[in-house]
Amino acid sequence: MAETTAAEMAAVKQVNEITSPAVAVNNPSSDHPFAFHVSGPRKVSSPSWRDLLNSSWKDGNYKRTVIACFIQAVYLLELDRQENKSEQTALAAKWWIPFKYKLSQTLIDDRDGSIYGAILEWDRAAALADFVLVRPSGAPRAVLVLRGTLLKSLTFRRDIEDDLRFLAWESLKGSVRFNGALVALKSIADKYGSNNVCIAGHSLGAGFALQVGKALAKQGIYVETHLFNPPSVSLAMSLKNISERAGFAWKRIRAMLPYATETQGSGDDGKSSCTGQNKWMPHLYVNTSDYICCYYTDPAGAEVKQIDKENVGQIAGQAAAAKLFVMSKGKQRFLEAHGLDQWWADDLELQQAVNDSKLISKQLKSLYGLQASQQTQNKPQVSETWRGLRSMYAK
Template identity: 65%
Template sequence: MANQLVPNESLSHPYAFHVSGPRKLTSLNWRDLIISTWKDPNYKRTVIACFIQAVYLLELDRQENRTQGNVLAPNWWIPFKYKLKQTLIDERDGSVFGAILEWDRSAALADLIPIRPSGAPRAVLALRGTLLKSPTMRRDIEDDLRFVAWESLKGSVRFKVVLQALKSICEKYGSSNVCIAGHSLGAGFALQVGKALAEGGVYVEAHLFNPPSVSVATSLKIIGEKAEFVWTRLKSMLPYSTSSSGEPQVSNDNGDKTSSVGLKSWIRMPRLSSPGLKDAASVGVAKWVPHLYVNNGDYICCSYNDGDGTREKVDKVNMGSKNGQIVAKLFVVSKEKQKFLEAHGLEQWWSSDAELQQVIHNSKLISRQLRSLYTATPSQVLTH
């Protein structure tokens, strides 16, 4: 791809890069060889959000039959010296739901940047969220409902495509040179695919914008945790004896004794303080640290900001770990009188007036979603 913006006849289109893209954008130049712009977290967040926007526009360009003269998508990656390497296609409807963007060495050389700046990934796998347009809406909503019902996207055709694509670029470029990112539903895929690789000992940088947090599964688990708390309190007030198997038995009003195993097995939730946590550093907890960007006004992702009531004044986010390991970094934006569409939108993450706060507390939701990393073993390498 040439180191120039693709000619665009739709100069007034609301999704044109110069219309809705980031303002006061720092251009890469030879100085980045000394002090890399990519080491600035705000710059990195801006660029990666733009890459995800490019995926939305790849699909819209396809739907609207745009040609080389008026396509919108390329202008969202060219200024950052990247090129389109591959698109991820849903074969059922032909829609583009993801893309692999690769560092464009020739474009960088044209601007006297002989090597890739420190912090700039060699490849980025970007995933879009739901598009409420008929050509792809059905498949998008199917996966939305899949998450709402099960809090898992592993049964999706797209999950397999994303997992294979991520494995492929990790093998080609090295996992330390790869980044996966997504918005909304795409963030859900990025989180779960990234976790699948982390369970196998492969760690990639992950940036998740407005990741979905609302699901029936979550609600049932919360109910289960509350039920377990009530049952524990109740047991402390009831007389009991021990059965031959060593299980406590509760006496009812008729003097009959019933084992507590049945109820406990139904409501018990695995604890992060389990013995497996001691080996967490060896199975990914200390090495895979996804970045989550949420907005308190977005009911789809705001549950990630629900803590367990404890907050610590430390320099790094410590979520769900009982031994000081960093599990995830959570960044929150909170604005008053903000409408849902704005709070859930991708544009806020490259906005020049974005005010993010790095939240310091234990997030119940992210701890629960990443729980398998505490009990995974290295033998589970890429078996998902």
């Protein structure tokens, strides 16, 4: 009787290993905490033929979840590289394969050989294998994803250098990673069209994504941008705030002086008149307990309202400079509030800021100023032409 029971148990174990390869004993990465089936999203499905009629990518929750998974894959690409994992034991691919994407290119820092980004493209062959004949509406042809800081010795130094670069100057343009990301994004935008690609990043990677997307927007190339826990703290911004407060205080003092007769401004509040016509509107995902990104929720100029999960991807105000999605769960530990995994949680509830926040408005000021100057330069040319025609007919 005991021998029969042992045989039955062995048979059941063998069947479980065949039907559930993720837990097979020949896969040492099966129970890794970063494995997709362990820490990935639970309520998200792979594209199917039904997506031909009603695409899941049109749902803001689905899109946010998938793109966050793509960023996680870039973190794991670097960890797989450092741990010399084989194709069978690597973790990264499991985070894009379920969504019918494939790895097209890795962005490598030549100084230390680390992977800091990747381009994922729609995998038509894999989709056809599941009878998905065309790419679902809303699904990008290619996604450029950038990771944040990894506290691993092999890439820690270069990551921290860029962290300090942003902290000191609030600019990442001097980094070789900025140039690499810019070239990569421009290449896929030229190949597929700017409407068919997007860029996304987490933490430091979100800082790169914001500035790379802004650089292309200045060239008239508007790429959908998703920023998870983007950095908002810098010494440069603090100095600007101190300077602005001092200037504001001086204006108030000067206005109270008896000889203050000059005009008190021209009605320009510092915001560009072309904000409402801006074609580039990045998506920002911030947590109020994360001191790295929480300053994007500055209430000065930002109106926050509760929205339904179904409508989380819709914006209520066309004049917003960015779509700001805010998570507030009360007091949280920093690592939890700054983590990427929170953005694919099943119980996620977000608030949306429908007007431009003070910080994002400052960061995009140069972009708006460029658009405004271009409009101003075009107007005189039109009027000059009109005056020339009018004088010619008058004769």
